[in-house]
Amino acid sequence: MIAEAFDALEQVLNIKNACAFCEAFFTYYNHEHRHSGIGRHTPASVHFGTAEQIRARRAATLAAAYQASPLERPCLTKLDKFRKPRCSGVATARRV
Secondary structure, three states: OOHHHOOOHHHHHOHHHHHHHHHHHHHHHHHOOOEHHHOOEOHHHHHOOOHHHHHHHHHHHHHHHHHHOHHHOOOOOOOOOOOOOOOOOOOOOOOO
């Protein structure tokens, strides 16, 4: 799969190109890509302990948005540490 990202097979065989590609890929994967299995956080934010602060900021943003538009409120439950929130089955208002 990673080798498919290279333009040509010759680049895969060149160790400098392979190292540069892997370094860029792993930096992106660990510091920018949000993973669904860890609550849409990056592995780096979980590892370095900033996930709790990020989660608190997200909760504050959502609370402000829900107060600004109460009829558009989706299902809410507690945010689990490493899972997406699950819908409790409460019906929500729909726009007409």
